[in-house]
Amino acid sequence: MVKINMREFSHNIAQYIERARRGEKIVLIKRRKPVVDIMPHNECPEKPGWKRKIDKICARGETFARTVVKMRQEERS
Numbered sequence: 428m429v430k431i432n433m434r435e436f437s438h439n440i441a442q443y444i445e446r447a448r449r450g451e452k453i454v455l456i457k458r459r460k461p462v463v464d465i466m467p468h469n470e471c472p473e474k475p476g477w478k479r480k481i482d483k484i485c486a487r488g489e490t491f492a493r494t495v496v497k498m499r500q501e502e503r504s
Contacts, residue, residue, distance in 0.1 A: 428452040430461070450481050 429443075429451065436443055436455055443465065447453050453465040 428454060430454045430456050432456050433462075 429446070431443065431453065433455055436453075443453050447465045447467055450467055454461050455463040455465065
């Protein structure tokens with residue numbers, strides 16, 4: 428989720444629409460208060476947005492759990 432003011436949105440509208448299309452939630456703020464949420468279009472109104480399938484993002488590197496285990500082992504030695 429990204430929070431932006433109205434001016435920033437109006438200057439870079441294409442960029443923020445593309446980000447919303449890819450699944451990111453955009454919150455427009457006016458005078459430090461949220462006014463509008465921009466989210467991807469929901470083709471199936473019977474199915475709420477939080478139940479829609481979202482493409483997974485593959486992260487590179489080791490898992491968080493392995494990193495924690497390594498750090499704990501280093502602390503003990």
